[in-house]
Structure formats: C-alpha cells, structure tokens
Amino acid sequence: MSDHWLVRPATIRLLWRVFIGVLALTVVAEFLVAHHPHFRFEEIIGFGAWYGFLACAGMIVFAKGLAFFLKRPDSYYEKGESDG
Amino acid sequence: MASALLHPGLLIVIAGFALALLRGRARAAVALAAPLAVLALILAAPAGIAWSGTWLGLEIRPLAYDALSRLFAVVFAIMMFAGALFALNQQSRLELPAAFVYGGAALGALLAGDLVTLFVCWELMAVGSTLVIWSAGSSPAYRASMRYLAIHLLGGVLLFAGIAGHVAATGSTEFGRLALDTPAHWLILAGFLVNAGAPPLSAWLPDAYPEASWSGMVFLSAFTTKTAVYVLLRGFPGTELLVWVGLFMVFYGIVYALLENDMRRILAYSIVNQVGFMVTGIGIGTEMALNGAAAHAFTHIIYKALLLMSAGSVLYATQKRKCTDLGGLFRTMPLTALCGGIGALAISSFPLTSGFVSKSMISQAAGDEHLLWVWLALAAATAGVFLHAGIKFPWFVFFQKDSGLRPEEPPLNMRLAMLLFAALCIGLGIFYEPLYALLPFGTGYVPYTGSHVVVQLELLLFSGLAFFVMLPMLRRTLTITLDVDWFYRRLAPLLVRACSLALRAMGESLGMAKDGGMRRIKAATHALHGPQALFARTWTTGGMALWAALLLAGYLLVVYV
Known part of the structure; x- marks a missing residue:
C-alpha cells in the first residue's frame, strides 16, 4: 500500500517549488503596492523577507545556545517530587 | 432592566454549582444556555454602575459596565459557551463546575467597579482555576496545581497589600488609572503582572496549564492572563x-x-x-x-x-x-x-x-x-x-x-x-x-x-x-x-533538605556534648558524694573529736594571735 499522496517525495518536491514561487511573488508584489513607511529602512527592497528570515534564524540560534546551558531530560523533576 | 438586576459572573457561578448536581441532558442544557444568556445580558447592558453599596465600611460597586469591560465580557461569555460545548463529554464531574466558577469569577473581576470586588473575584479565580487543574486527577496535576496555587496566592497577597495601601492613602476604593508613584501602586502592578505571566514568575503558566485535562486547559488559557491584561489596560x-x-x-x-x-x-x-x-x-x-x-x-x-x-x-x-x-x-x-x-x-x-x-x-x-x-x-x-x-x-x-x-x-x-x-x-x-x-x-x-x-x-x-x-x-x-521554577522546585527543596540535615547534625553534636558533660558532672558528684565518697562516708567518733579539737584550737589561735 502506498503512503498518503501528501507525503510522497514527488508531492514534497512540488510543494517546495510552489513555496519558493510564492516567496518570490511576495517580494515582486512590493512593486505593485503603495508604501507609506514609518522608518527609512522599510524602503529597502524585500525588507519583510530578509528581516523575517534573519530574525527567525537568529532566534533559533539563540534558543540552541540557551539550550546548551538549560536543557535537561524531561524526567528531570519526576524524581524527588512527591505528593506530600 | 434584567441587566441591572442580574450579575453575569454570579449567574455563571450559580450555573457552575447547578452543574455539579445535574446529569445528562439537563447538565448539557445548563452548560450551554447559561453562557448564551449571559452573553445576551452583557450586550444589552447600558454603560454605567448597576450595583453599588457599602461593605465593611467600604464603598463597593460590584457591577459596572463600560466599553472596555463589555468587550472582554463578551469574549469571556463566548469562550464559556464554546469551552462548555467542547467539554460536554468530559468524564470528570468536577471540571466543568470548577471551570464555571473560574469563568464566573473572571467575569466578576471584569465587571468590578472597585478594587475590593476585584480582589475578591481575583482570589475566587485562583481557587476555581486550581480546581480545574486538580480535576485532571493525576498526581503530576495535583503537584502542579499546588505550585500554581502558591504562586497565585502570592500574587493575591501582593495585590491585597497594594489595595490596602491605596485605600488607606486615598480613602477611595475606585478602580481607575494608577500612577507608579507609591509603593502601594507598585504592589498592585506586581499582583497584576503575576497573573499576566510576566517575568520573573512566567514559569507558573507552562508548568501548570499543560497538566490540566484535554478540556481543562482550553478554559485555563482564556481567563487568568486576559483578566490581567484587562486590569493592566484599566490601571496602567x-x-x-x-x-x-x-x-x-x-x-x-x-x-x-x-x-x-x-x-x-x-x-x-x-x-x-x-x-x-x-x-x-x-x-x-x-x-x-x-x-x-x-x-x-x-x-x-x-x-x-x-x-x-x-x-x-x-x-x-x-x-x-x-x-x-x-x-x-x-x-x-x-x-x-x-x-x-x-x-x-x-x-x-x-x-x-x-x-x-x-x-x-x-x-x-x-x-x-x-x-x-x-x-x-x-x-x-x-x-x-x-x-x-x-x-x-x-x-x-x-x-x-x-x-x-x-x-x-x-x-x-x-x-x-x-x-x-x-x-x-x-x-x-x-x-x-x-x-x-x-x-x-x-x-x-x-x-x-x-x-x-x-x-x-x-x-x-x-x-x-x-x-x-x-x-x-x-x-x-x-x-x-x-x-525560574527551578528555584522553587529544585533549589528551595535542596536548601530545605540541607538546612534540616545541618540542624540535625548540630542537634546531635549538642546532644553528644550534653551527654559528655553530664557524665563528667555525675562522675564528679559520685566521687564526692557517693555512698563511699569523701563527704558521704560515716566517720569514727574519735576522728570526729580529733577534727573538732583541731578546729577549736585553730579558732583560739585566730582569736588571740
């Protein structure tokens, strides 16, 4: 029995192509709408795109760094706590 | 008319108590109808103070509507309805009544026109929500609910101290805009922020809520933090x-x-x-x-x-x-x-x-x-x-x-x-x-x-x-x-254990020292006053007469020399 159509490699390849196409479209769409920016750098092309990507990459890297110090097995609190 | 007589929060709390007694279709009907009735009541209510009076010598206004409180009350009522619908097949007999008491208390906090009513509803909310977590019935849920309650009672104490200070200084219980100019107002802000999940105590939320049942967390996500947002909007x-x-x-x-x-x-x-x-x-x-x-x-x-x-x-x-x-x-x-x-x-x-x-x-x-x-x-x-x-x-x-x-x-x-x-x-x-x-x-x-x-x-x-x-x-x-919950889940118990160990050790060494000292005193006493000791043994009459004669001779010498 073949797996669900949504998880076949061919579908996933197609989804990636559509996704990249949509990403490109959003940047292109910037040229079609009127802008009324609050700040100067909002006028840089694709501000939302590169800022969104970099912000997320930054947060993931920061989270991994924090995890280096604060990560524990999820049974950490189970021992030593009782109903008392 | 009805909106001046009926308090939406009180109605939901009463419905909650009714739910504890009802079963089957009647229970479902009350659980779904009460939030809808309350929603209609809130939408129909005119702005202004509907209930007022004095309690313990304080001016209170338990029911007051304005644009802000109506907005929050509307979504709380919608939430009660959808939450009740979602939880209808919940097996726990405690959870839905507790959720209604919790939601009703939250509505009461929104519609409170004074700080005293706000505080009473605030505490009732803590009790209701603790019961919702508790009703999941598992041992981790029980422990989480106790930690949750401790944090919220702490928030309640901060809020109470702040309100008491504010009322003592101004003589007014009115809940209006507060400036951060007195310790009392800082305390009120701290009390509000504890419930909002603000730092440094944010950890209570991800610690406790996920231990509730599959339906319990739906209710919990809505009321406590959003009531805190509402009071911050109003006060700060x-x-x-x-x-x-x-x-x-x-x-x-x-x-x-x-x-x-x-x-x-x-x-x-x-x-x-x-x-x-x-x-x-x-x-x-x-x-x-x-x-x-x-x-x-x-x-x-x-x-x-x-x-x-x-x-x-x-x-x-x-x-x-x-x-x-x-x-x-x-x-x-x-x-x-x-x-x-x-x-x-x-x-x-x-x-x-x-x-x-x-x-x-x-x-x-x-x-x-x-x-x-x-x-x-x-x-x-x-x-x-x-x-x-x-x-x-x-x-x-x-x-x-x-x-x-x-x-x-x-x-x-x-x-x-x-x-x-x-x-x-x-x-x-x-x-x-x-x-x-x-x-x-x-x-x-x-x-x-x-x-x-x-x-x-x-x-x-x-x-x-x-x-x-x-x-x-x-x-x-x-x-x-x-x-941050590590401090009270790990460090504090460790410190308590360390302290109790240290105290026990100290007690034991004290006890040992005490035993040793007592033994020496006992031995010395025994040596001097024991049955055969110097001060206790019987002396011969000749020896006594000799010693008495010597003493008297000494006495004569001291007197005449």
Whole structure:
C-alpha cells in the first residue's frame, strides 16, 4: 500500500517549488503596492523577507545556545517530587 | 432592566454549582444556555454602575459596565459557551463546575467597579482555576496545581497589600488609572503582572496549564492572563516599564516554545508570548495601542482556545502529548488538523484571519510613535510567532513523520466547538467591523492596505522558509528547558533538605556534648558524694573529736594571735 499522496517525495518536491514561487511573488508584489513607511529602512527592497528570515534564524540560534546551558531530560523533576 | 438586576459572573457561578448536581441532558442544557444568556445580558447592558453599596465600611460597586469591560465580557461569555460545548463529554464531574466558577469569577473581576470586588473575584479565580487543574486527577496535576496555587496566592497577597495601601492613602476604593508613584501602586502592578505571566514568575503558566485535562486547559488559557491584561489596560495604560516587560515576554515565549517537546507546553509558552504583545501595547499607551491590546486579547482568546481544542482532541484520541510520539495525524484526523491549522494561521496573524486585524494595531502604534526598536522587535516577534506556534505546532503534531498512530476524530460536540471557533477566526479576519465597533476608542484604523498585507506575508512566509531550512536544528528531543521554577522546585527543596540535615547534625553534636558533660558532672558528684565518697562516708567518733579539737584550737589561735 502506498503512503498518503501528501507525503510522497514527488508531492514534497512540488510543494517546495510552489513555496519558493510564492516567496518570490511576495517580494515582486512590493512593486505593485503603495508604501507609506514609518522608518527609512522599510524602503529597502524585500525588507519583510530578509528581516523575517534573519530574525527567525537568529532566534533559533539563540534558543540552541540557551539550550546548551538549560536543557535537561524531561524526567528531570519526576524524581524527588512527591505528593506530600 | 434584567441587566441591572442580574450579575453575569454570579449567574455563571450559580450555573457552575447547578452543574455539579445535574446529569445528562439537563447538565448539557445548563452548560450551554447559561453562557448564551449571559452573553445576551452583557450586550444589552447600558454603560454605567448597576450595583453599588457599602461593605465593611467600604464603598463597593460590584457591577459596572463600560466599553472596555463589555468587550472582554463578551469574549469571556463566548469562550464559556464554546469551552462548555467542547467539554460536554468530559468524564470528570468536577471540571466543568470548577471551570464555571473560574469563568464566573473572571467575569466578576471584569465587571468590578472597585478594587475590593476585584480582589475578591481575583482570589475566587485562583481557587476555581486550581480546581480545574486538580480535576485532571493525576498526581503530576495535583503537584502542579499546588505550585500554581502558591504562586497565585502570592500574587493575591501582593495585590491585597497594594489595595490596602491605596485605600488607606486615598480613602477611595475606585478602580481607575494608577500612577507608579507609591509603593502601594507598585504592589498592585506586581499582583497584576503575576497573573499576566510576566517575568520573573512566567514559569507558573507552562508548568501548570499543560497538566490540566484535554478540556481543562482550553478554559485555563482564556481567563487568568486576559483578566490581567484587562486590569493592566484599566490601571496602567502608558506605563513605559510595560513595553519592556511585554517585549521580554514575547521573546521568552518564542525561545522556550522553540525548545519544547510537549505540544501543549508549546502552546502555553505561546500564551506568554501573545500576552507579551498585549502588555507591550498597554505600555505604548496611545489610543491605537490600547485598542490593539484589547482587540488582540479578544481574538487571542478565540484562536488560542481553538489551538488547544485541536491539541486537546489529539490528547483525547491518543493519550500522548509529546511531539516525539506524535506526527502524521492528518491522515485520520483531518478536521482536527484543519482547525488546528486555522488557529495556527490566526495566531500568526496571517491576512484574512482574526490575528491580523488585531495585532497589527500594536505595531502601527509603535510606528506612529516612532519607537524604532520596539517596532523592529515586534516585527521580529511576528515572524517568531509563526515559527514557534504557527508552523511548529501543526507540523510536529499532524505532519512531520508517520508515528503509526491512526486515531479517530473526536466526538461531535468537540468537532462542533472547533468548527465554531475556526469560523470565528476567519470571520473576524474578514468582517472585522463588529469587533472594531466594540473597542474602547474610535481610531478609524484600516488593517488591509496593500503594503501592510505584502510586508506581513513576506515576514511570515520567509519565517516559514527559515523553519524548514533549519529543521534539523529544531528536531525534537526528550528534554525540558530549565526556567525560574527551578528555584522553587529544585533549589528551595535542596536548601530545605540541607538546612534540616545541618540542624540535625548540630542537634546531635549538642546532644553528644550534653551527654559528655553530664557524665563528667555525675562522675564528679559520685566521687564526692557517693555512698563511699569523701563527704558521704560515716566517720569514727574519735576522728570526729580529733577534727573538732583541731578546729577549736585553730579558732583560739585566730582569736588571740
């Protein structure tokens, strides 16, 4: 029995192509709408795109760094706590 | 007329007690009808003070309506209805009555026109919500509920001290705008912030809420934090400190949710994140920002409840909570996945969802005030919400890998509750005028402009790209991330144990020293006064006469020489 159509490699390849196409479209769409920016750098092309990507990459890297110090097995609190 | 006589919160609490006694269809009828009746009551009520009187010599106004309290009361009533519908098949006989007492107390806090009534409702809310967690019936839930209660009683003590100080200084119990100029007002702010999930005590929320049952957390997500947002809106608008507190909460929520493995703890961290947006808006304090915070609380209650209903349905069907155990559920739970997806889009404030029309007002206000760093942080956080809740939750639960689980969709009442809230998430995103009409200020804000929609889509979709590009770094592991609760769950018990060990050791050495000393004293006494000792033995008469003669001779010598 073949797996669900949504998880076949061919579908996933197609989804990636559509996704990249949509990403490109959003940047292109910037040229079609009127802008009324609050700040100067909002006028840089694709501000939302590169800022969104970099912000997320930054947060993931920061989270991994924090995890280096604060990560524990999820049974950490189970021992030593009782109903008392 | 009825709205002047009947108190919505009291009605919900009474309905809660009735639910404890009723069974079957009567129970379902009361659970669904009471919130709807209360909703009608709130919408019909005119603005102004409906109930007033004196209690313990204090002026109280237990029932007062204005635009802000009505907005929150409307969404609380809607939430009670959908929550009750979702929880109709909950086996626990305690949970739904407790949730009604909790929700009724929260309504009472919203409609309180004075600080005394507010405090009473505040404490009742803590009791009701503790019972909701408790009714999950497991031992971890019991322990979490006790920690939860301890934190909320601490918040209550801070609030009470603040209110007492305020009333003593001003002689007024009225709940209006408070400036941070006296210790009493700082205490009131601290009490409010504890319930908002603000630092340093944010950890109570992801610690306790996910231990509630599959339906319990739906109620919990709505009332405590949003009541705190409401009182902050009323008491501390434009307090700059709140901008920074809010931004901290926003990023705390994102970072901790990114590292989390338990699907409902992801959503719990995301509550802190979302409340952070509201608190930031309250700190900015312009009409646009306050409208944004209030509107965001309204839409947040609905989409967060929807996300938790979706997660609750998964928990109900699979008994599993960890992302590492889940995955691929879209095959057999397509409706739950779809509704969870709609909630995820709404929390990420995608255009055409409710989150878009509410959250963008807060960013707009930051831009209007030229708060560059706040604006940049909010934009980054918007992308981060999609990252930690918008994609992460649906991806790891419904897609990711095939976990091999093939659970069925949940029962009809749970599906209907999810469909209702999914419809509201999209409905409010498209027809936002009724929501805007309920807001406290008229700002004429237009959410759908070309550039706003395009920039928002860029932020969100490229955040999605970052998620899938960096997916290996986000792989789920069987771990938790330590938080401030470590201090009272680990360090404090360790200190107590260390202290008790030290005390015992000290006691023992004292006891030993005492025993040793006593032995020596006893031995010495025995040596001098024992049966055969110097002072106790019987002397011969001759010896006695000799010693007496010697003493007398000595005496003569002393006298005459």
